[in-house]
Each structure stands twice: as structure tokens, then as C-alpha cells.
Amino acid sequence: MTAARVAIVTGKYLAFARAAARRALAERTVLIGRSVFLGVILFAFSRIWHVIGASSALPGAGERELVWYLAVSEWSVLSVPPLFLAIEAEVRSGDVACRLVRPVGYVGSQISEAVGEAALRLAVLGPSAALFAWALSGGFPADPRGLWFALPLGLVATLIAILFMAAIGLSAFWIIDTSPFFWIWQKLTFVLGGLLFPLELYPDWLQRIAHATPFPLMCWAPARMALGFAPRQALGSALQGLLWVGILIGLLVVMSRRARARLTVSGG
Amino acid sequence: MALRPTLRFARALVATNLRASLALRGAFWLQAAFMVANNLAFFTTWWLLFARFHDIGGWQLRDMMTVFGVVASGFGGSVVFGGGARRLSRMISDGGLDPLLVQPKPVLLHAVGSASTASGWGDMTTGVGMLYLAGRLDFETLPFVLLAAATSATVFVAVAVLFQSLAFWLGDVEQLSRQLWEFTLTFALYPRPLFSGGISFLLYTLVPAGFAGFLPVEVVRQPSLLLCLAALAAALGWWLLALGVFALGLRRYESGNHFSARG
Numbered sequence A: 001m002t003a004a005r006v007a008i009v010t011g012k013y014l015a016f017a018r019a020a021a022r023r024a025l026a027e028r029t030v031l032i033g034r035s036v037f038l039g040v041i042l043f044a045f046s047r048i049w050h051v052i053g054a055s056s057a058l059p060g061a062g063e064r065e066l067v068w069y070l071a072v073s074e075w076s077v078l079s080v081p082p083l084f085l086a087i088e089a090e091v092r093s094g095d096v097a098c099r100l101v102r103p104v105g106y107v108g109s110q111i112s113e114a115v116g117e118a119a120l121r122l123a124v125l126g127p128s129a130a131l132f133a134w135a136l137s138g139g140f141p142a143d144p145r146g147l148w149f150a151l152p153l154g155l156v157a158t159l160i161a162i163l164f165m166a167a168i169g170l171s172a173f174w175i176i177d178t179s180p181f182f183w184i185w186q187k188l189t190f191v192l193g194g195l196l197f198p199l200e201l202y203p204d205w206l207q208r209i210a211h212a213t214p215f216p217l218m219c220w221a222p223a224r225m226a227l228g229f230a231p232r233q234a235l236g237s238a239l240q241g242l243l244w245v246g247i248l249i250g251l252l253v254v255m256s257r258r259a260r261a262r263l264t265v266s267g268g
Numbered sequence B: 001m002a003l004r005p006t007l008r009f010a011r012a013l014v015a016t017n018l019r020a021s022l023a024l025r026g027a028f029w030l031q032a033a034f035m036v037a038n039n040l041a042f043f044t045t046w047w048l049l050f051a052r053f054h055d056i057g058g059w060q061l062r063d064m065m066t067v068f069g070v071v072a073s074g075f076g077g078s079v080v081f082g083g084g085a086r087r088l089s090r091m092i093s094d095g096g097l098d099p100l101l102v103q104p105k106p107v108l109l110h111a112v113g114s115a116s117t118a119s120g121w122g123d124m125t126t127g128v129g130m131l132y133l134a135g136r137l138d139f140e141t142l143p144f145v146l147l148a149a150a151t152s153a154t155v156f157v158a159v160a161v162l163f164q165s166l167a168f169w170l171g172d173v174e175q176l177s178r179q180l181w182e183f184t185l186t187f188a189l190y191p192r193p194l195f196s197g198g199i200s201f202l203l204y205t206l207v208p209a210g211f212a213g214f215l216p217v218e219v220v221r222q223p224s225l226l227l228c229l230a231a232l233a234a235a236l237g238w239w240l241l242a243l244g245v246f247a248l249g250l251r252r253y254e255s256g257n258h259f260s261a262r263g
Helices: A003-026 A028-052 A063-078 A083-093 A096-100 A106-137 A146-170 A179-192 A204-211 A220-227 A231-266 B003-023 B025-053 B061-081 B083-094 B107-112 B119-133 B142-165 B174-188 B197-202 B209-221 B225-250
Strands: none
Touching: A003 A028, A003 A106, A028 A063, A028 A106, A028 B174, A063 A106, A063 A146, A063 A220, A083 A096, A083 A106, A083 A146, A096 A106, A096 A231, A106 A146, A106 A231, A146 A179, A146 A220, A146 A231, A179 A204, A179 B025, A220 A231, B003 B025, B003 B061, B003 B107, B025 B061, B025 B119, B061 B083, B061 B119, B061 B142, B061 B174, B061 B209, B083 B107, B083 B142, B083 B174, B107 B142, B107 B225, B142 B174, B142 B209, B142 B225, B174 B209, B209 B225
């Protein structure tokens, strides 16, 4: 593929992302609702750490760090648009057949739209999360330098989640209703990903299981940066994250080929 | 309004919805089973927290299982038997109440009972399982458990009707009403001792998680006649409020000029 061709293809997908971001910006009530929801969850869990006495929770991390941990993990998770629903709706209605004949990859365009929307959500929810965390915990973490690493790791986390959502959405070609898959994936992300509190608080055996999966990369990896300055850990998480991005793209290529074949066989 | 025909109609609605849910047998079982798995995965978070700290504001894991048992049962019941409540705002803003208004049956009951969510059976199964594991399903406590689940479900449906009825005045409020309802569920699933003062007041008014969760849970945790009466009064009060607000809003309802047949 020549450089000019790459530029054209990239331009097409960027146009999809920009259009989706503009659409998401127009839906202000959804954005405000998500910000408020984030604040509500942060409030509820800040109460838990307050009641427990967070000093006994994790050595080196107090109530303030744990609230910031949750703020970062919720920021990553709530920024992911429900891409699987969009794909499922098009498969159900049959509209996917019209999308497939366009001169742009179906899955690629869907992912681009989700990335555009996620970028906007990250930009809006980031300051909201920081503001709520600051207000509820009374300041920044003891060593706030780690928060800088949370930004790129949050982007990688969101990208991994979008790719997973695309895979769940594509499963609609086989099972029609993808919600059950989503629920399970979402809850695995919550539990094995360490959404609500750091994996370090889990029993050792469960920590080992969690780290053998990609789920911590979507929550724990960026959020862990709120607990202290850990550049080596950040680099390791980023590399692991990129590896999983590659694996998931490979999976999506295989799934979309099979889905296309299945659609042709059944007549769309 | 005669009570007996209304009850007969309600029973017929429930039966029709059940048949409709079970018509797609595979999807029904899949949704219910996955919801059980989903709930158990969610509860794992609390299990991990209690395994580490044993006590949160004087509550132990057994108390949390009771919370989950009562609220999951109540919530499940509300979406199985009153699944239409969550669609009210859309019906109101799109003029979707038209076909119901020309029927000789109570509009709200018809709208609320016009849909059933299969995953709610998974919620109810989880709830019963949790209550069993928490040791709350013995012969003496069973009536209290049933009362708690029923009042919780009633409050969930009433609150959904209230939030969704805002559409009569504010137009399309689907997102807002859904969000407020989810806040109610979210807070109902937390241990009550976490909240006090002004927040506690909010949780018994604007986001009535206190009546959908805290109070019914106390009926099971510390059964007493007074708590039972309080839970019943709360459920009745919220239902009457929902009925009143819906009736008030219905006077402002504008037809969507929908021509459709409804059996």
C-alpha cells in the first residue's frame, strides 16, 4: 500500500471518528448524565473507604488515593460507547447489508465512530472525574505524578474495550441478542479488571488469575497510577495493552470474514 | 373503578406477558441465566470487600447478601410484572398512549403491564438464592421476605412511573428518567450505614433507594410489625403518588394521532 493510499484510507476513518464525536457533542444530556453518574459512584465508594478507614486498606494508599483510583478506572470505563448495540441493531435490521457495499470496511468504520465518541467522552469525563475525586477526597493523591501516566494508559484501556465491544457486536451474526455476552464481559471487567478497588486488595490466587487476563488493562492499569509513581509498571502495562490491541484486531479480522460469509450464505 | 375486573385484567396481562416471554424459549433461558451470572459476578466485588474487611459500618457479608437478595428480587419482580413502566416516557412523548386510551381498562395498569423483561427472572432467581445462602428463607422469616420483595418491587415500579411521567411536562426525558431510576437501584444495593444526614434525606425523597431497598431489607434483617407496616405504607404511598402524578399528566397528554389495533 502506497503512502498516498494509506493517507486516503486513514482520512476516511478519521472522518467517521470526527462525525461521531460531533454527534456525541450534540447529545449533551447524555454527557452530563454520565458525569453525574460518575460522581454518584465516586461518592458511594468514597463513603465505603471513609467508613472502613482506608488506612487499613492498602499500605501506602489512603482514602484519598483510593478515591482517585476509582475516579480513573470509572473514567476509562464510562468513556467507552456501547458499540456492540450499534452493530447488533444493524445486524438485526439487515441494514448491515447496505453498509457492507460501501467503499470502507464495516468493522473499521464502526470502530472509528466509537473511537471518535470515546475521545470526546474521555475529554469531558476526565475533568469531571478529577473534579469529583478532588472534592470528595479533599485533594490530590500523595504523589500525583503517576496521574500523568494514567492519561495514555486510559487511552489504551478505552481502545481495548472498544475492540472487545466490536467483537461482542459481531457475535450478533450468530446469536442475534448480544446483551448476555456484554453483561458477562462487563462484569468480568469490573471484577477481574479491578474497577472499584485495586487488585492488590484481592486474595493472591485471584490476583494471579486477573493478571493472566486482559481485564486489568482496562481498569487497574491506568487507575493504579493514582496510587503512586510507577513508571516501570506503566511501561509494562502499555506494552501489554498494545499486544492485546494486536490480538483483538486479529480476532476481529477473522470474525468479520466469517460474519460476511455467513451473511452471504443466509442472504442478508 | 371496580376492583375485581381490574385484578382479572392484571392477571390476564401477566399471563399474556409470560406466554410472550416463553414463546422465545431459548432467548428467555439465555437472558435469565446470563443475568444470574451477571449478578453473581457483580456480587463478587462485595464478597471480596467483606473477605478483606469483614465489617463495613457494622454490617457483615450476610447482611450484604440480604440486601442483594431483597433488592434483586424486588427489582426483578418490577421488570417482570411491570416492565412497561420503563417505556412510559417514550409512549408519552411519541403519543403511544393513544391505543390504550380508547380501551375500557385502566391506562396506567395497561401501560405498565404491557411489557415483561425476561432477564428479571434471573434477578429474582439470584435474589432467592442470596436470601437462601444468607439463611433468611426459613419458615418464620418467609412471610417477611415475601413482603419485603413485594414492597420493593412496588416502589421500583412506582418510582419508574413517577420519573417517566415527567415526560408529560418536559417532553423526551427517557435518558433522565432512566438515569434517576438507575441511581435508585444503585444506592439501594449499598449498605445503609454508609449514608447519613442530608444524603440519607435525599435517598428517601428524590432518589428513593431507602424505600426500594433500605426499608424492605430491614424488614428481613429485623422483622417487626412496625417495620412491616412502614414498608407497606411506603409502597402504598409511592404507588398513590405515582397514580396521582400520572393522572395529572394524562390531562396534558397530546395524541400522537396513532392508528393502531391492540388486542
